[in-house]
Amino acid sequence: MLQDNKDLLVHTLAHPHHLPQTETFTLADGTKVQLPDVGVMIIEPSRPTEQDVVLSAGVHGNETGPIEMLNELVGALLDGSLPLRSRLLVLLGNPPAMVAGKRELEVNLNRLFSGAHQQGDTAEHHRAALLERYVRDFFEAGGEGRARYHYDLHTAIRDSRREKFAIYPFRHGRPWRWQQIDFLASGGVETILLSHSATTTFSYFSSNEFGADAFTVELGKVHPFGENDPARLAAMKQQLARLLAAQPLGLEQVDRSRITVFDVAQVINKHSDDFAFTFADDEANFTPFPRGHLLATDGGKAHYVVAEEEAIVFPNARVANGQRALLTVVPVGSDQPFE
Numbered sequence: 263m264l265q266d267n268k269d270l271l272v273h274t275l276a277h278p279h280h281l282p283q284t285e286t287f288t289l290a291d292g293t294k295v296q297l298p299d300v301g302v303m304i305i306e307p308s309r310p311t312e313q314d315v316v317l318s319a320g321v322h323g324n325e326t327g328p329i330e331m332l333n334e335l336v337g338a339l340l341d342g343s344l345p346l347r348s349r350l351l352v353l354l355g356n357p358p359a360m361v362a363g364k365r366e367l368e369v370n371l372n373r374l375f376s377g378a379h380q381q382g383d384t385a386e387h388h389r390a391a392l393l394e395r396y397v398r399d400f401f402e403a404g405g406e407g408r409a410r411y412h413y414d415l416h417t418a419i420r421d422s423r424r425e426k427f428a429i430y431p432f433r434h435g436r437p438w439r440w441q442q443i444d445f446l447a448s449g450g451v452e453t454i455l456l457s458h459s460a461t462t463t464f465s466y467f468s469s470n471e472f473g474a475d476a477f478t479v480e481l482g483k484v485h486p487f488g489e490n491d492p493a494r495l496a497a498m499k500q501q502l503a504r505l506l507a508a509q510p511l512g513l514e515q516v517d518r519s520r521i522t523v524f525d526v527a528q529v530i531n532k533h534s535d536d537f538a539f540t541f542a543d544d545e546a547n548f549t550p551f552p553r554g555h556l557l558a559t560d561g562g563k564a565h566y567v568v569a570e571e572e573a574i575v576f577p578n579a580r581v582a583n584g585q586r587a588l589l590t591v592v593p594v595g596s597d598q599p600f601e
């Protein structure tokens with residue numbers, strides 16, 4: 263029982279498909295804890311502040327650093343060493359993939375939100391539907407007029423010239439929020455990518471459907487369980503703990519000269535089995551390429567050329583046809599609205 267061992271990760275890895283039993287219990291300070299499904303925890307303080315927080319990790323099963331960090335936060339909440347003042351939904355995205363040590367079992371879970379899960383019948387399609395339902399129920403139960411946050415925590419497959427960065431999902435013209443960028447920077451995430459198109463990622467779902475401040479947060483490089491350096495995630499862990507406890511975030515101390523904001527310039531999807539990059543397989547994220555440089559070819563037809571100096575992010579020629587194989591980014595334009 264989770265109530266006894268207080269270790270969500272151990273519990274989830276031991277029961278990745280079905281819970282032996284659902285659990286509901288109350289902590290000494292009156293906080294109510296529910297474990298209604300595998301990798302799903304709802305934690306509600308007896309006197310919550312006006313904010314609802316969703317923290318997810320393990321949407322890609324092999325991205326273990328943030329899973330371990332989130333599990334430590336949950337452990338601190340359960341043993342009472344971290345006081346909770348926010349309503350909190352914790353999600354471990356893809357438990358069977360976590361057990362297998364794989365990004366996904368069959369399909370990329372992080373392309374199946376905003377209803378895309380209706381187009382298939384794999385375990386990941388069903389999991390996306392379930393995760394959507396818990397997020398919807400959680401925000402709707404909190405009600406309108408409360409601050410809503412969703413930080414979907416990941417790590418990147420390859421080396422990166424910028425170790426930590428976040429994707430700010432498309433806001434359909436709503437201003438980008440400095441308060442959120444400062445929050446991420448205070449947790450060590452000083453590079454922000456502004457997305458300009460709708461997607462089927464988890465963070466876009468929460469942003470678009472519930473008006474949440476939501477981000478995909480990349481916290482370093484993929485490592486197996488037990489091989490992460492907790493010190494590299496300490497700043498983010500501390501800021502998330504402060505958010506959960508509704509403590510001052512110290513955002514006035516953020517040095518904005520350290521923050522870099524990019525616009526996503528191109529989203530390049532793979533269309534054929536002949537898709538290939540022109541650069542090395544292990545080229546690091548944020549490597550720049552000059553104007554006119556050919557980045558990729560696809561089936562002998564589509565050629566992707568750099569329009570102005572652009573840096574590459576998430577190159578992956580092994581994705582399924584129809585999926586995103588690369589983002590390119592450029593320094594943020596002066597026309598972007600911020601508040």
Ligand SMILES: O=C(O)CCC(=O)N[C@@H](CCC(=O)O)C(=O)O
Nearest residue numbers: 372416418419420429463478576
């Ligand atoms: O390192 C990589 O190639 C992928 C890392 C990763 O999982 N990134 C997310 C980003 C989601 C977003 O664009 O918001 C993903 O690809 O799902």
Ligand SMILES: [Zn+2]
Nearest residue numbers: 322325416417
């Ligand atoms: Zn990921």
